[in-house]
Amino acid sequence: MSASEAKIPLNNGLSIPLLGLGTFVEGHAVRHFNIGVHMSEPSQSEQIKTAVEIALDAGYRHVDTASIYFSEKEVGMAVRSRLEREDFTRKEIFITSKLWNTFHDPADVRPACLESLSNLGLSYLDLYLMHTPMGFQNVPGELFPRKNNMILASNVDYIDTWKAMEKLVDEGLVKSIGVSNFNRSQVERLLSVARIKPAINQVELHPYLAQQEMVKYCQSNGIVVTAHTPLGSPQPNFEEQILLDPVIIAIAEKNGKTAAQIILRYQVQKNIVVIPKSLTASRIVQNSKIFDFKLDEDEMQKITALDRNWRRYNIDIFQSDTHPYFPFSE
Numbered sequence: 001m002s003a004s005e006a007k008i009p010l011n012n013g014l015s016i017p018l019l020g021l022g023t024f025v026e027g028h029a030v031r032h033f034n035i036g037v038h039m040s041e042p043s044q045s046e047q048i049k050t051a052v053e054i055a056l057d058a059g060y061r062h063v064d065t066a067s068i069y070f071s072e073k074e075v076g077m078a079v080r081s082r083l084e085r086e087d088f089t090r091k092e093i094f095i096t097s098k099l100w101n102t103f104h105d106p107a108d109v110r111p112a113c114l115e116s117l118s119n120l121g122l123s124y125l126d127l128y129l130m131h132t133p134m135g136f137q138n139v140p141g142e143l144f145p146r147k148n149n150m151i152l153a154s155n156v157d158y159i160d161t162w163k164a165m166e167k168l169v170d171e172g173l174v175k176s177i178g179v180s181n182f183n184r185s186q187v188e189r190l191l192s193v194a195r196i197k198p199a200i201n202q203v204e205l206h207p208y209l210a211q212q213e214m215v216k217y218c219q220s221n222g223i224v225v226t227a228h229t230p231l232g233s234p235q236p237n238f239e240e241q242i243l244l245d246p247v248i249i250a251i252a253e254k255n256g257k258t259a260a261q262i263i264l265r266y267q268v269q270k271n272i273v274v275i276p277k278s279l280t281a282s283r284i285v286q287n288s289k290i291f292d293f294k295l296d297e298d299e300m301q302k303i304t305a306l307d308r309n310w311r312r313y314n315i316d317i318f319q320s321d322t323h324p325y326f327p328f329s330e
């Protein structure tokens, strides 16, 4: 099976490709947060667009973006270039974007979605996710509104935000809706009132953060789980280096694959969608070659045993463990 064929059904009759390209490029996004406007840095903008084109050419049929990544324009340009070339049709490509925390007020949801669609140059999204359950106050021009260095939480309930997202499906602006960074009790609460069930919960998942109970809960309730940060977003200064883990390396050597391929294969074999980010052509291609081998039960168990509840994204910037919807626990 190839990357373009590997899909998993959603609870609404549609399906999502198991492999997508992540497009959060920290330097690029942070530059936008700091200046607070949509200005592009030519070199990284071009790199993101090229990465998406390489991915599409390598068989990826799913791209993950978000308004807060400031990569929607680049994703849109790359996707439209391949649509114009008739490499595939719009129906064959799956585009995810996300509602940022400052737009949780129901009145802000539709305009935020329209802005994402305009950035992408597309008429609909395949999936729109609530980026986190934590709303921030909508202070014009501020993506991380703060007072005394503390994030200004909003008092909008994510249930009300969700109801506004359901209307986007009714209107045909998005095909599916879902959530991101929701813990189990938040998903449970949402399921108890949702008219449209969330199709996806996108959370941080990798061999050092298994979140087994939450994954089991979502999957047994018809919610597909997507692993963001599937490689642990390796940084040279991190103590935790999943790609260098001796257990992963031994399994990689045995299978004639790289550590990254083993880590990604582990998730897709558990019906978990993966969205690794890379701007490097050879890695983008490498990460797509995970559908031509299978890990055995012993290898799967050895990887599962690596869980140590380590998070890449503690999001301490939010300073919000007092926020009513602070999500980062099972």
Ligand SMILES: NC(=O)c1ccc[n+]([C@@H]2O[C@H](COP(=O)([O-])OP(=O)(O)OC[C@H]3O[C@@H](n4cnc5c(N)ncnc54)[C@H](OP(=O)(O)O)[C@@H]3O)[C@@H](O)[C@H]2O)c1
Binding pocket: 021, 022, 023, 024, 025, 064, 065, 131, 180, 181, 202, 203, 227, 228, 229, 230, 231, 232, 233, 234, 243, 258, 260, 261, 275, 276, 277, 278, 279, 280, 283, 284, 286, 287, 313
């Ligand atoms: N919903 C959320 O709150 C949320 C949060 C975080 C991320 N995400 C999504 O998840 C995506 C992935 O997460 P992430 O970007 O944080 O981290 P990641 O995909 O775990 O790791 C990305 C890093 O791994 C490197 N890499 C990629 N493939 C590799 C390979 N085969 N071998 C060695 N190194 C490799 C990349 O380097 P190069 O680019 O230099 O090749 C990049 O620095 C994001 O881009 C975003 O779309 C969502």
